[in-house]
Amino acid sequence: MAEDLPLCADVPLCVDLDGTLVRTDMLYETVLLLARRSPTSLFQLPLWLAKGKAEFKRRVAERVELDASSLPYRPDVIALVEEARGEGRQVVLATAASATVARNIADHLDLFDDVISSTDDVNLSGHHKADALLERYGEGGFDYIGNHWEDLPVMRHARRAWLVSDNGHLRRAAARSHAGPTWIEAEGGGLRSWIRALRAHQWVKNILIFVPLLAAQEVGNLSLVTMAVLAFIAYSLLASAVYLVNDMLDLTVDRRHRSKRNRPFAAGKLPISHGIMAVPVLVMLSWGIAAFLPVQFMIVLGVYTVVTTLYSFWLKQQVVVDVMLLAGLYTLRILAGAAATQIEPSFWLLAFSMFLFLSLAVLKRYSELRVTVTEGKELSGRGYLRADLPVLLTLGGGSGLISVMILAFYTQSEIVPEHYPARQWLWLVPPLMLYWVVRIWMKVNRGEMHDDPVLFAVKDWQSLVVFGCMGVMFGLAAMGLKP
Known part of the structure; x- marks a missing residue:
């Protein structure tokens, strides 16, 4: 079995990037980064793709800033790379990604001795990658870690191979193309x-x-x-x-x-x-x-x-x-x-909902900002600063109180008796709503609530009791049962 072959210090370990070293595809990652940074640039994608996949990757990569530190790396693959380095072997990042992306990741990890990537003319995947590695190291002159069908031509010429996949069809094909590849679980979703x-x-x-x-x-x-x-x-x-x-x-x-x-x-x-x-x-x-x-x-x-x-x-x-x-x-x-x-x-329903949900939206943003400030960070991807916390607290709490006031005024409006003959029961609804609004703002200010406020309410027993009581009040008022 290839698993039993002794490791050789003269045999380099070549590692694929997309789906192997990282649990993602850098082409899609960079395109999405471009979409977020400059949505109008998406209209240029067909023109770039018409010039070839390698050129497409290069043009996209040149227009984005990739944060290599945040990528989801595979610990098992990193461990194999570190083991190879510990044995004094050369470790090579061999990827179809653009040179810009590959070098960025290699520099961040500081684990690779060399990088082989796509050029302006060649998309380094499948047979192109196999030819490049054969030209450098010869038949059986390298070990390889891959994850995709396109890695099978490379594995066929490797001395030893690892396959990062839980796809049964791919595993059987890999077993046919290479004598005894070692499996690495892909930890997929489902x-x-x-x-x-x-x-x-x-x-x-x-x-x-x-x-x-x-x-x-x-x-x-x-x-x-x-x-x-x-x-x-x-x-x-x-x-x-x-x-x-x-x-x-x-x-x-x-x-x-x-x-x-x-x-x-x-x-x-x-x-x-x-x-x-x-x-x-x-x-x-x-x-x-x-x-x-x-x-x-x-x-x-x-x-x-x-x-x-x-x-x-x-x-x-x-x-x-x-x-x-x-x-x-x-x-x-x-x-x-x-x-x-x-x-x-009704106008009352829309006015109540607007102020109540403004309160909940601000509460969510306040909670996120408060947590990041506590951790000594800034809220990434949003325009809020540490100094905005008091403003958000005032805006959110005030909006919640206004929604309660609108609800109180509604109980005395002229349209209520038409639907709620015993509207005296509705007088108990504003105090219940007031309690709930004040409570959730106190909890978020204490750092005791990190969920979306709506989801918190669904799981919080006190919230469910409050809403249940409010529903009972509306029901009794609609039935016309005088208190």
Whole structure:
């Protein structure tokens, strides 16, 4: 077996980059960096690609700044490289990536004696890489670590080979092309990683689509409930597509974050190429379902698509604008439900939701900024500074209190008796809401809440009790049971 061959100090160890040394593909990484830095440059990509893949890689790499320190490296491969260096062997980074990217990573790791990469004329993958290594080291004159089908021609000529993959078909093909390659587990994602990447848990926010239906007390109308359910599904699918885009554009930023670095794409558990392919599929499914709903819902869905796209590429970095947009996107969910069911929302509902969700959006940003300040860092990818903490605390807390005040005024408005004959029960709702708003702001100011506030509320038993009591109050008021 090749595993039993003694290591030879004269035999260099050649290491592939994409999917081997790092759990990602540097071509997709650099294209996404370019998309975030200069979205308009994406229109030039077809022109560059027409000149060849090697030229394409070079032009993209020249226009971005890669943070090699944040990449998801494979510890097993790093350990093999360090072992080879300890034995006095030459270690070579042999990659199809551009010379700029390869050299950046090699300089950061300081583990490689040489770098072989794509040139302006040759994309160094498959047979091109095999020919280059054969010309340098001869048949069986090198060891090789790879991960892809394109690495099989290289392994065929290596003295010893390692394959980083859990793909059964690829492993069997590698076994046929090379006598006894050593397997290294790829630690791939799977269904759980996809569920996390799609952020299915965030779909709970889309329950707001049912608010107009509840407010109008039409939950017994099967036709309207069906429309609301379809709207919920369509909105959730589109939201997941947006989450994928956000995560792929924020790879570098997320990798610097204490918890976001574990997201599937940032951690390299899911291939970026799969995420790029999933986005149009989700969008088409969403709009396909929306076609069965009123045109007003499709308009709202279009607004959501445009706003979230602008947010992903630019507006998320604009101070205050970002939290106002987040608040608006929450309210847009209510408008989506109203459009799907053709129920006109009241001014009171929209005003309450706008201030409440502005409070929650600011709370989320305040929590992120507070944690980074505590760790002695700056909030990456956002425009907020340490000095903004008191302003955010005031803005967020004040918005929450205004939402409670609007709710209190609503209980005494002229439209209430039409829907809630026993509106005395509603007088208990503002104090409950006040308690909840004050409590979550106290918790975040103490550093006791790091989750998205909506997700926190779903998991927090006190929040659930408060919302349950509020629901009971609205129910009793609607039934006309006098206290």
